[in-house]
Amino acid sequence: MAQKRAFNEGKRHFKKSKKQKTAESDGSNEQVLLTDVRRLLAEVKIEEGEEKKLPEQWTEVELDISELSSTGDGLAQKDGQVYVVPFAAPGDTVKAKVVRHDSEHSYTLTGFLSVTTRSQHRTETPRCPYFTQCSGCQFQHLPYAYQLAHKRGIVEKAYRNFSNLPGTAVPDVGETIGSPLHYHYRTKLTPHFDAPPGARRDKRNGLKVKWDEVPPIGFMKKGTRKTMDIEECPIGTEAVQVGMRSERKRVKAEIDKYQRGATLLLRESTERIKKDEADSETQDKQDGVVVEDRGDHFHRKVCITDSKATSTEYVDDFRFDNPAGAFFQNNNSILPLVTQYIRDNILAPQTNPSSNNTASPTSKIKNMIDAYSGSGFFTVTLSPIFHQSLGIDISEQSIASATQNARLNHLPENSTRFLAADANHLFSAIDATKFPPAETAVVIDPPRKGCDKNFIRQLLAYGPERVCYVSCNVHTQARDVGWLVRGLEPEAEVEGEGMLEGMYEIESLRGFDFFPQTSHVEGVAILRRKKRAGVEEEGKVVDEGVDGKAADQGQTVVGDAA
Template sequence: MTSPQAPKNFKPEPFAYHEELELRVDTLTNLGSGLGRVNGWVVMVPFALPGERVRVRVYRNHKQHSDADLLEIIEPSPERVDPLCPLFGTCGGCQYQHMSYAAQREWKRQQVSELLVRLAGITHPVNPTHGSPREYHYRSKLTPHYPKPFKPKPGEAATPKREMPIGFLHQGQRNRIVDVPACPIATEAINEALPTERKRIRERSAKLKKGGTLLLRHTLDGVTTDNNASVTEKIGPVVFQFLAGDFFQNNPFILPELVDFVMERACIDGVRYLVDAYCGVGVFALCGARRFERVAGVEVNASAVKWANANAAINGIKNAEFYIGEAESIFSAINFPGDETAMIIDPPRAGCDEAFIRQLLALGPRRVVYVSCDPSTQARDLKMLLTGGYTLEEVQPFDLFPQTRHIENVAVLRLG
């Protein structure tokens, strides 16, 4: 039997292409892959769990580690479970369906702790991860992709017709889409609506000139497929309207618990005012308005500010105002005294830039509650805040995305 031909850009050291190895998995990476060592050399293996002994096949060598496919689980972890989705391991959407939910929460807690130490030099207790009330069927927004339909060039022989895949990227690949007829982390209503949308886009495939993305957004209005449709969601007694294609947290089952936690940490120590930075359509500001004398939301997206002000009016909230904040003077419209102010920051995955942090430090809010969808960029920003005079009080992960590697983390700080 001949050895498989290695790709042209394959680096042959330290392992040959498709060389098979046995190793013990030590830990998980932040991308959800198992990490083990062979003679001290790091090997990363998707879908392998800590403590397992596995047989793997190398397909890529990097400068400091190798990537390998999982071939056999020789000694399974007691935390290994059967995945619910038949496409798990092929579809790149989920990383942890093969791990018990208790173990998922503990690994996410541990990863937050490790990131704080490694990226910011911060050693601080991390609370147990707050679990989602739903482990599956929690996701209220789904965005399946479809590729550019294949059309033979003039004179080129036609290939047998295949159905256009509609789904998500293949595990470990950047351009190949896996056909996903149903998704167990999406709500039941989305899965009921998905076949109709898949049929609709396939019937139009002959007219399509490029690939694209579908939208299925489940709210109080049902399942919406129009990005520009106005939809309604509710957190506790507060009603929110927004465009279906715009950002709104995608796990409505845990969202009230996250909001309550943030508000309880923000409104102590004699704080009278609240600044909601990166406020979006006003979720934190409006849910917390009754706890403060005045509330100000700041957002660079003009459309989001429009919706936030409309949501304040819909709910009859008169002590909240929302402003478009320019990057160089984000808080120029706010005149709250810093020692009586709390600030909530919930930035995009890239975190806060240095200009924002400098302006926050200049304002000097007494309390800061930092909500992050990427604990690595959060750790970077926390280091600057601690250097600027803040003290870290509490670190609380929330699992908004069960079965995946993604972590929402809340850091609570006070000035002094």
């Protein structure tokens, strides 16, 4: 009966907290998994007086997989319990090892053992010898078309579960845009190794750390905190693979120099050489150099291991130089598809720009603000279709890199600029006379946690004509977009703060597969502002905003920086 009480308490917990968790989604894997578990539990019928019999920890169970969760794990129902099974496919019958019961939420985490009956979807032979052991990839056993379809479903569920919007407010999610490369696409990997047992004690006692053997160098073993030894990673680019082999040899030779564990950096860097300027050595394969024929150019690629060194990437004809340890998107092959998609959709649909990067003369959108601009990727690649572009980031180092990248791409300084500002005060740094909201599109590309409410309030108060929200976490994106569409209630602790009405409609939603063979999907949402309350005055729109006041009232202008 204790198990039955725990099960019923778990159901009550779900019912009580569902609305709160949906509204305040943190987008964590645990919360996303619980949402899928919660839905399956609603389908489970437990007869009155029936008691669930859960298998002992570490015992083996046979399970029929019914679906994939948004975290990439297989889900199975058995005796009123949901079992979470990694590396599974819908239609599989698998043997799994019971790892942990969550009695409060009525699900069980398991470890994958073997397949008893293969699903029709399990058609691929994994290329990685560590698949089902390494915690990196989930889908190497599934065909790529199936992966893309599943990721479309992840975006759909994210908006259904976390946006708090009615179905009528959410358009059909477009088909997921696939990566041109399904393997060998990652331009950055960070394998690591751990300190030997007793290292802390030795350091505390002033002793030199002793390495009895070379430790495993690689990535986390699934379901554990242990590092497993990995000699190659087939999702890394060829240059990164070369670097991985070289770094493993170096660490083995120099292990006694380390007094603790370490994380290694493997970052691809590219030198572009015009073919008519290339000599014979350019095309020769040299140690540590990968040469690719790119039509009019050769790309000579090497792996950088110093985080302070400069790495170079090319996206179409745009060049980006960054500190090798700094953030930059890790799948270069898909980036041209992302930037072209945004160019085609960030302006009003009737004035889509052509592929030659020139804006339609009839478009009223003339300006772009790139929030969370980082080293300027979106600012630089999108600026040719705008009259003026402003990238904003809190990091001074990122702003310095972005400014340099704009110069490298010969963008005029008077029309493409960057500004260091805290996201919590971002829009107070914008001169609304230079960036009129009715003529401005805002690009948002925040961290996984998404935007906080203060940022959303600023964005609603500023009220740009269009918003392009790029996200590495579609669950927090759905939450934030929900706020932009339906509005934000006042914070209880902020005296005198009123309701901010939603002022946007979702025009389109689409996933991009930045990381094939994994459950990750990047989301791009295009929002348009609802029809403005305003009047025509000598051909100029006077924006009354949501409260009847001019949109530029209350704005703080910081010199001429913006």
